Amino acid sequence: MHETTAYEPVFTGPTLTRLEEVLARYPDRQAGLLPALWMVQEARGWISDDAMAEVARVLGLTPAYVKGVVTFYTMYHQHPVGKYFIQVCTTTPCNICGGEEVVRAFLEHTRCGELGATSADGLYTVIEVECLGACGFATPVMVNDDFIESVTPERVPEVLEKYR
Amino acid sequence: MGYPQKSHPKETVVLSEHFGDPSARTYDGWMKLGGYRALEQALGMEPQAVIDLVKASGLRGRGGAGFPAGVKWDFMPKQKSRPHFLCCNADESEPGTFKDREIMRWTPHALIEGCAIAAHAIRAEKVYIYIRGEFTEPIAVLEQALAEAYAHGVLGRNAMGSGVAIDVHVHRGAGAYICGEETALMNSIEGRRGNPRIRPPFPAARGVFGSPTTINNVETLTSVRHIVLRGADWYKGLSLSNPKSTGTKLMSVCGHVAKPGNYEITMGFPMKSLIYDLCGGMRPGRTLKAVIPGGSSVPMLNREESEACILDYEGCVAAGTMLGSGGMIVFDDSADLVYQMMRIAKFYAHESCAQCTQCREGTAWTVRILQKILAGEGEMSDIDLLLDVGEQMTGKTICVLSDSCAAPVGSAIKKFPEEFEAYIKGARRRAVALV
Numbered sequence: 001m002h003e004t005t006a007y008e009p010v011f012t013g014p015t016l017t018r019l020e021e022v023l024a025r026y027p028d029r030q031a032g033l034l035p036a037l038w039m040v041q042e043a044r045g046w047i048s049d050d051a052m053a054e055v056a057r058v059l060g061l062t063p064a065y066v067k068g069v070v071t072f073y074t075m076y077h078q079h080p081v082g083k084y085f086i087q088v089c090t091t092t093p094c095n096i097c098g099g100e101e102v103v104r105a106f107l108e109h110t111r112c113g114e115l116g117a118t119s120a121d122g123l124y125t126v127i128e129v130e131c132l133g134a135c136g137f138a139t140p141v142m143v144n145d146d147f148i149e150s151v152t153p154e155r156v157p158e159v160l161e162k163y164r
Numbered sequence: 165m166g167y168p169q170k171s172h173p174k175e176t177v178v179l180s181e182h183f184g185d186p187s188a189r190t191y192d193g194w195m196k197l198g199g200y201r202a203l204e205q206a207l208g209m210e211p212q213a214v215i216d217l218v219k220a221s222g223l224r225g226r227g228g229a230g231f232p233a234g235v236k237w238d239f240m241p242k243q244k245s246r247p248h249f250l251c252c253n254a255d256e257s258e259p260g261t262f263k264d265r266e267i268m269r270w271t272p273h274a275l276i277e278g279c280a281i282a283a284h285a286i287r288a289e290k291v292y293i294y295i296r297g298e299f300t301e302p303i304a305v306l307e308q309a310l311a312e313a314y315a316h317g318v319l320g321r322n323a324m325g326s327g328v329a330i331d332v333h334v335h336r337g338a339g340a341y342i343c344g345e346e347t348a349l350m351n352s353i354e355g356r357r358g359n360p361r362i363r364p365p366f367p368a369a370r371g372v373f374g375s376p377t378t379i380n381n382v383e384t385l386t387s388v389r390h391i392v393l394r395g396a397d398w399y400k401g402l403s404l405s406n407p408k409s410t411g412t413k414l415m416s417v418c419g420h421v422a423k424p425g426n427y428e429i430t431m432g433f434p435m436k437s438l439i440y441d442l443c444g445g446m447r448p449g450r451t452l453k454a455v456i457p458g459g460s461s462v463p464m465l466n467r468e469e470s471e472a473c474i475l476d477y478e479g480c481v482a483a484g485t486m487l488g489s490g491g492m493i494v495f496d497d498s499a500d501l502v503y504q505m506m507r508i509a510k511f512y513a514h515e516s517c518a519q520c521t522q523c524r525e526g527t528a529w530t531v532r533i534l535q536k537i538l539a540g541e542g543e544m545s546d547i548d549l550l551l552d553v554g555e556q557m558t559g560k561t562i563c564v565l566s567d568s569c570a571a572p573v574g575s576a577i578k579k580f581p582e583e584f585e586a587y588i589k590g591a592r593r594r595a596v597a598l599v
Contacts, residue, residue: 072358073339074338092493096493129298130514135418146300
């Protein structure tokens with residue numbers, strides 16, 4: 001038998017207060033779901049089934065409903081990812097400006113090997129992302145919340161210097 | 165365009181005047197530039213007068229559909245029996261489009277001002293700015309500007325001392341192109357999956373939280389403050405010969421031009437001049453092959469069509485395409501259109517909410533057929549199959565995501581059949597797997 005550690009709730013103290021402030025902006029509690037999920041991801045790095053159950057309890061929803069919403073939106077992580085989550089745009093406007101070469105450079109320099117995999121040191125996960133909305137600054141890359149414009153394969157090592 | 169390059173003399177700089185100027189982001193800096201004067205003026209007007217002014221200006225929705233903004237506002241009930249809502253669509257996710265991001269990054273108060281004016285016009289006490297989750301910097305800039313606007317009494321229970329209550333909040337999306345569709349956007353605000361809703365009921369009758377709602381794009385709302393300040397006639401005068409398309413438009417130009425970026429033009433501006441004068445032409449040694457002018461969802465133009473295209477709503481329709489969001493994707497002679505159509509189809513397949521069969525299956529099969537052709541295993545009948553699938557995807561679904569996949573792919577096949585045939589006849593082959 002494995003011993004499982006008890007789930008520690010996210011919404012206590014100041015985090016709960018912050019959620020209640022956000023909820024005041026909406027006529028019902030369900031509308032606080034996307035903001036609440038962002039707060040979980042900010043605190044834990046991903047959204048576990050236990051966290052979904054907690055969000056459901058706080059907002060008066062069912063865990064199944066919350067999971068249905070989590071799985072619709074690509075930015076919510078349903079599994080842990082590397083310390084630095086790297087998203088490289090490869091949709092057409094960036095694609096014709098070399099977005100795929102930028103992805104290859106990140107995979108190589110992070111030693112992630114393949115898209116969606118986390119590097120052995122736990123530092124990096126690299127994915128292709130659909131249109132980041134900065135097409136005039138090809139290739140845009142997001143590292144966690146940092147938005148970096150005009151990345152070329154040559155610039156990749158320099159970009160990664162900041163994220164160790 | 166103001167950022168990162170200087171404006172070109174042929175641009176008409178209205179919305180982009182303060183792009184690149186960090187002082188415009190702060191409340192104090194914005195006030196020095198004449199900030200919130202338009203809101204003050206609008207709050208002194210009857211809501212209907214504001215609607216009539218915007219109607220008279222000819223302003224049309226800048227998010228893609230081009231619906232007259234004042235007419236949309238006029239759909240809202242005049243007798244208020246429930247709360248009214250305004251949603252600002254800042255979900256900018258259409259490939260090729262990156263104008264709203266610049267508006268929000270550089271002039272957040274201009275957007276807040278536009279939101280508040282529109283809220284007054286439609287008698288909404290609450291505004292949600294629905295912004296895509298990836299726009300971390302614009303979100304931070306907007307949140308800061310909102311905090312300042314509240315602190316200075318611009319927003320709140322007594323906006324600018326007028327007695328009118330206007331609240332504006334940011335609602336962050338979480339990665340879903342479809343949430344830029346207005347009914348999906350409302351579902352997302354309500355804490356639901358972002359599935360588009362069947363209309364009717366239309367949002368003005370039953371929108372977010374079951375209440376009358378108007379949804380406007382960032383650029384549309386930001387344009388409103390200039391109309392209030394300078395009048396409908398001035399705005400209508402910003403048009404090169406076509407009274408149905410008025411004002412300025414931010415064109416996002418990306419792809420193979422020498423200087424990609426946002427350029428603000430007067431409606432009716434020639435695409436040829438935008439590409440060759442403002443954007444500095446194509447990259448050295450390259451020639452223009454094709455343009456998708458309105459974000460990736462619209463039909464592609466070949467070189468001759470592009471160079472003859474007039475950039476306004478009617479001009480683009482006459483050329484066989486649409487102005488859409490004004491996100492121009494420019495391809496030079498090096499572009500592999502078969503591969504790029506596969507990437508565009510992959511985008512739509514990834515972003516389909518999967519409610520409608522035509523879209524869920526059609527986008528995915530378009531990708532598979534194109535990948536088969538790229539792998540050198542295509543047959544001539546696959547071209548007809550792609551066109552047939554595209555036809556089944558057009559005009560048959562709850563929203564137009566499916567149509568948006570069929571339009572560029574179908575037009576590329578019709579205008580550049582030789583590129584598809586080259587793969588099928590074995591003259592070209594390309595590995596599809598990325599790595």
